[in-house]
Amino acid sequence: MQTDPHILQAFDRDLEAIQAMIMKMGGLVEAAILDAAQALETRDEELAERVRLADKAIDALEEQINTEAARLLALRSPTASDLRTVLTVMKIAASLERCGDYAKNLAKRATVLAQMEPIGDTSGSIRRMAKTVELLLQDALDAYIKRDVELAQDVRARDREVDQLYNSLFRVFLTHMMEDPRNITACMHLHFIAKNIERMGDHATGVAEQVIYLVTGVLPEDPRPKADLTAFARMDEAND
Amino acid sequence: MEDLRLMERVADTTRTKITARGVQVYYGEKHALKDVDVDILDKTVTAFIGPSGCGKSTFLRCLNRMNDTVASARVSGTILLDGEDIYDRGVDPVQLRARVGMVFQKPNPFPKSIYENVAYGPRIHGLTRSKAELDAIVEASLRKAALWNEVKDRLADTGTGLSGGQQQRLCIARAVATHPEVLLMDEPCSALDPIATAQVEELIDELRAHFSVVIVTHSMQQAARVSQRTAFFHLGNLVEYGETGQVFTNPKDPRTESYITGRIG
Numbered sequence: 001m002q003t004d005p006h007i008l009q010a011f012d013r014d015l016e017a018i019q020a021m022i023m024k025m026g027g028l029v030e031a032a033i034l035d036a037a038q039a040l041e042t043r044d045e046e047l048a049e050r051v052r053l054a055d056k057a058i059d060a061l062e063e064q065i066n067t068e069a070a071r072l073l074a075l076r077s078p079t080a081s082d083l084r085t086v087l088t089v090m091k092i093a094a095s096l097e098r099c100g101d102y103a104k105n106l107a108k109r110a111t112v113l114a115q116m117e118p119i120g121d122t123s124g125s126i127r128r129m130a131k132t133v134e135l136l137l138q139d140a141l142d143a144y145i146k147r148d149v150e151l152a153q154d155v156r157a158r159d160r161e162v163d164q165l166y167n168s169l170f171r172v173f174l175t176h177m178m179e180d181p182r183n184i185t186a187c188m189h190l191h192f193i194a195k196n197i198e199r200m201g202d203h204a205t206g207v208a209e210q211v212i213y214l215v216t217g218v219l220p221e222d223p224r225p226k227a228d229l230t231a232f233a234r235m236d237e238a239n240d
Numbered sequence: 241m242e243d244l245r246l247m248e249r250v251a252d253t254t255r256t257k258i259t260a261r262g263v264q265v266y267y268g269e270k271h272a273l274k275d276v277d278v279d280i281l282d283k284t285v286t287a288f289i290g291p292s293g294c295g296k297s298t299f300l301r302c303l304n305r306m307n308d309t310v311a312s313a314r315v316s317g318t319i320l321l322d323g324e325d326i327y328d329r330g331v332d333p334v335q336l337r338a339r340v341g342m343v344f345q346k347p348n349p350f351p352k353s354i355y356e357n358v359a360y361g362p363r364i365h366g367l368t369r370s371k372a373e374l375d376a377i378v379e380a381s382l383r384k385a386a387l388w389n390e391v392k393d394r395l396a397d398t399g400t401g402l403s404g405g406q407q408q409r410l411c412i413a414r415a416v417a418t419h420p421e422v423l424l425m426d427e428p429c430s431a432l433d434p435i436a437t438a439q440v441e442e443l444i445d446e447l448r449a450h451f452s453v454v455i456v457t458h459s460m461q462q463a464a465r466v467s468q469r470t471a472f473f474h475l476g477n478l479v480e481y482g483e484t485g486q487v488f489t490n491p492k493d494p495r496t497e498s499y500i501t502g503r504i505g
Contacts, residue, residue, distance in 0.1 A: 002498060004498060008502060078501070079460065079464070080489060080491050080496075081501065082501045083488075084489070217489065
């Protein structure tokens with residue numbers, strides 16, 4: 001794809017500005033994921049509260065990106081890779097906004113869970129899972145800014161790891177709930193958290209796919225490697 | 241998956257109207273057009289885009305032998321209209337130009353009445369036998385050019401007294417009056433305001449129901465708006481030719497991308 005400067009330099013500045021906003025938003029979302037998972041593991045209600053409040057800034061950035069993207073479409077009539085840049089910026093902003101919401105939700109549940117008995121070392125596992133997803137997102141955004149299709153493909157492939165982490169957590173929660181019904185409330189919250197982190201992994205994959213579209217002009221057609229098998233899980237398997 | 245909007249933009253046919261193979265044009269020593277191969281579809285708007293001097297107008301002018309009138313021009317290669325070589329010695333260029341009409345950049349109505357501007361072509365080509373038939377052709381042509389309602393009460397007025405946009409639509413009416421099979425348009429809107437431009441563009445979209453339209457334009461947005469096929473010319477080469485949506489979202493050649501995105505290539 002084209003990287004030469006435009007004859008009209010203000011066009012380049014506009015395109016750079018909306019991409020800079022995406023990177024800023026990405027940084028905020030990554031921090032929110034890590035902080036929320038830390039708040040869960042360390043039972044830090046203050047940190048959880050800060051994550052919840054910080055989501056406002058993420059939402060505001062998304063709105064600003066959409067406004068700027070609309071302006072750019074109206075005023076510059078971008079075509080080809082310029083058009084794809086604007087389209088992908090809007091999609092990635094939406095993905096990041098969702099990830100921010102999931103992190104906020106994680107923080108809310110962390111506050112509730114801080115009042116309950118811990119369920120084994122599951123909050124440690126969740127934090128490791130969150131770290132894996134944060135790295136995926138970081139690489140996906142890195143691939144975006146570097147127009148690196150190979151790295152984007154790598155992110156797509158690595159989402160499997162997140163799915164596998166989720167699968168094993170799912171079984172652990174099931175086991176805890178069957179062992180002692182008093183664990184159910186905490187396990188339900190933890191399960192939603194794990195599921196939401198797994199969804200963040202899907203969004204990171206979505207960002208990686210946007211990178212492929214941006215560079216090549218086509219979305220990848222081959223089915224994404226998936227390893228989330230919980231849709232087929234049964235109770236009697238939990239103790240296997 | 242194609243939605244309704246995309247379906248509307250799809251060319252209606254895959255029938256080739258004009259086939260060009262190995263077309264070369266020299267103006268004296270200057271090699272203006274280098275080995276152009278292209279198939280232009282029937283009932284489709286094809287846009288030629290490219291920077292000044294890229295050969296797009298030169299190629300357009302080959303399609304109805306307008307280059308015959310330029311003393312220094314030499315054209316080689318083959319151009320077939322419905323399979324028939326238009327450079328064959330048996331082809332009368334005047335008859336050819338009735339089949340392949342042309343509209344120019346600057347509106348150039350004859351210094352005659354509005355009626356006479358449109359009636360001239362059908363009359364010299366002997367397309368009508370009576371005044372009534374001629375009247376019918378004039379009305380139909382002016383209607384096709386979306387000008388009838390504005391001029392029907394003053395057909396005897398001089399054509400040069402109309403506004404720029406009306407004059408250009410009069411030239412289009414004049415071109416369609418001989419029932420051409422192909423209409424060539426060289427920058428038809430460059431002298432028009434946005435409203436008149438929109439009217440001419442709407443007209444172009446309607447005209448493609450009847451024949452093939454080939455338009456040379458410097459406005460990329462216009463090419464994107466009106467055409468189903470786009471050809472990009474650069475330094476006398478046909479660089480890329482494809483479906484307009486593809487050319488504007490995902491061009492194959494980096495030179496095309498540089499040009500349509502406004503970069504220094």
